[in-house]
Amino acid sequence: MGGAMMFRGVLAIAAVAAAPLAAQAADQFFKGRTINIVVPADPGGSYDLYARLVATHMVKLLPGAPTGIVQNMPGAGGLRAINHLYSLAPKDGTVLQIPVQDIALSEALGRDGVDFKVANLTWIGRIAPSVDLQITWGDKKIRSIDEVKKREITIAATGPNSPTSLNPMVLNAVIGTKFKLISGYKSNAEMSAAMERGETDGAFATWSTMKTAFPGWIRERKIDYLVVYTAERIPELADVPAVTELADGKIEKQILALLASTGTLGRSLVTAPGVDPARVAELRGAFDAMVVDAAFLADVKRLNIEFGPLSGADTQKAISGMFDVEPGVIARTREIVQTVIKR
Numbered sequence: 029m030g031g032a033m034m035f036r037g038v039l040a041i042a043a044v045a046a047a048p049l050a051a052q053a054a055d056q057f058f059k060g061r062t063i064n065i066v067v068p069a070d071p072g073g074s075y076d077l078y079a080r081l082v083a084t085h086m087v088k089l090l091p092g093a094p095t096g097i098v099q100n101m102p103g104a105g106g107l108r109a110i111n112h113l114y115s116l117a118p119k120d121g122t123v124l125q126i127p128v129q130d131i132a133l134s135e136a137l138g139r140d141g142v143d144f145k146v147a148n149l150t151w152i153g154r155i156a157p158s159v160d161l162q163i164t165w166g167d168k169k170i171r172s173i174d175e176v177k178k179r180e181i182t183i184a185a186t187g188p189n190s191p192t193s194l195n196p197m198v199l200n201a202v203i204g205t206k207f208k209l210i211s212g213y214k215s216n217a218e219m220s221a222a223m224e225r226g227e228t229d230g231a232f233a234t235w236s237t238m239k240t241a242f243p244g245w246i247r248e249r250k251i252d253y254l255v256v257y258t259a260e261r262i263p264e265l266a267d268v269p270a271v272t273e274l275a276d277g278k279i280e281k282q283i284l285a286l287l288a289s290t291g292t293l294g295r296s297l298v299t300a301p302g303v304d305p306a307r308v309a310e311l312r313g314a315f316d317a318m319v320v321d322a323a324f325l326a327d328v329k330r331l332n333i334e335f336g337p338l339s340g341a342d343t344q345k346a347i348s349g350m351f352d353v354e355p356g357v358i359a360r361t362r363e364i365v366q367t368v369i370k371r
Contacts, residue, residue, distance in 0.1 A: 057120075057307070059092030066117075066125040067100045068109035073215045074236045074333070076100065078155055078295040079126050081327060086297075086318040091310055102214070105189030106131065107141045114144035119302040121150075121311055127298055129158050130191050130290045136351045137362050139189060148301040150308055151343040153315040156334035158294035160257040161238070161268075162196060162207075164230035165223050166250045173205065173254045173274060180206040181229040184219035187211060192219065192232040194365060195257055195287055199271075201364045202280050217241050230254070235264070236333045243332075259288040282357040283364075289350050294334070296343055312340040 065079045065087075079098045087096030101109040106128030117123040132146045162183070164170040170181055185192040188211070196207035210228050213219045219231040220242060235256075238246060245251050253268040261270050271284045297315060299308075318324050319337040328335045338346065351358070 056092070058090050058094045058310070061092070061094045061122055063087045063090070063094050063096045063121075064123045065096060065098050066109050066113065066123060067098060067102075068106035068125070068128050069100065069102050070214050071100055072217045072241075074158075074234050074240075074295065075126050075128070077236075077240065077331070077333065081155070081324065082124065082126070082297060082318070085321060085324040085327070086314050089314040089317045089321070104141050105134075105187050107134065107139075107143075107189065111141070111143045113298070113300050114149065117300050119300045121299050121303045121307045124152065124297055124299050124311075126155075126295055127293075128190075129293045129295070130194075132293060132347055132350050133286060133290050134189070136286075136358060137365050139365065141189070145301075146347055147344075150299045150301060150303050150311075151340050151347065152297040152299060152308075152311050153319070153340045154294055154296040154336070154338040154343045154346075155319070156236070156295045157336045158291045159235035159262055159334060160191065160195070160291060161233045161235055161265075162199075162230065162254040162257075163220075163223070163233050163238075163251045164254060165226075166252055168229045168252075170229060170254070171252045173199075173203075173269065176205040176207060176254065177203070178206075180208050182208045182210050184213050184222045184228045184231040185209045185211045186213055186215075186219070191257075191287075191290065192216075195232065195271075197367075198283065198287060198361070198364050199255075199274070201367070202283055203274050235262070239332045257287050258291050259285065279354070279357055279360060282353050283361050286351065286353065286357065286361055292346055292350065293343075294336075296338075308340075315340065 065083050067076045067079045069075045083096035083098050087094055109125060110127045110131050113123060113125050135142050135146055183196055193209055193211060199205045200207055213222055216233050216237045220233055222228055223231040253265055255271050256262055256265060256268050257271045259270060259272055271288050272281060275281045275284050316339060
């Protein structure tokens with residue numbers, strides 16, 4: 029706790045020494061205002077959870093201690109919310125968002141409905157990477173990805189533009205699995221509940237949602253894990269293959285690496301393009317202070333959620349280099365995605 033307080037003190041001293049007038053202007057701007065943190069999904073999932081942590085902890089660290097509220101804006105697999113932020117939201121730092129983690133992939137693949145450039149957005153920082161999973165209900169006895177190559181299984185999904193649909197369908201095309209989508213669910217929690225009711229054999233899930241919403245399933249081993257959509261295996265699920273392990277060919281490996289790269293973006297915080305640099309500095313400073321704040325860290329521990337922060341500058345850099353792959357990889361992945369969307 030002493031180290032966290034020292035870090036915040038250094039940030040405060042540096043801000044005052046380097047730009048006292050900018051700090052005063054930001055203080056006058058944010059004081060008495062409301063900061064909206066937009067969630068591109070319904071309440072109850074991990075996007076909503078992280079947004080509420082930002083509303084509780086980060087907003088009060090801004091100059092003037094404004095009020096933070098969470099606004100849920102689901103639709104179009106997360107594109108509705110990010111398009112709104114990009115084109116319609118005020119360009120003053122009062123509207124923040126934790127976007128869906130695949131927005132950079134959506135842009136790279138030329139998805140319909142993409143009206144933004146991720147590089148032009150103002151990245152405030154990443155709270156945590158994301159660990160996505162393909163799971164099945166234990167009594168179905170579907171315990172490995174190889175078994176899904178032998179027989180068709182049904183999995184819950186949201187819509188065709190979502191990773192809940194795209195990821196398993198890419199696996200079908202690249203490694204020959206036989207996932208069958210049952211679409212129309214609204215959230216990870218709803219998909220998992222549908223699996224429990226027997227409506228589907230399995231579901232797409234996030235590890236953080238599993239740990240927060242369904243810890244009993246983990247403890248009682250009620251679910252099986254087929255694959256994690258990450259570049260490498262994670263320590264908590266060391267026996268579960270990372271998606272990048274599932275292909276042999278160079279192009280196929282890079283296609284699966286594209287899926288894994290969305291976890292790098294994870295649960296990041298962004299605001300509109302064109303925000304005044306002095307205000308961006310205040311937002312990034314509040315973010316940096318939040319991720320070392322004792323109260324925030326206590327909540328992260330209590331909630332047992334993923335945590336792995338990156339600064340705003342490092343997040344912006346990671347996004348810029350995320351899809352530096354051979355042209356054939358993007359083209360082949362686009363073909364697969366278009367096939368899924370047209371189903």
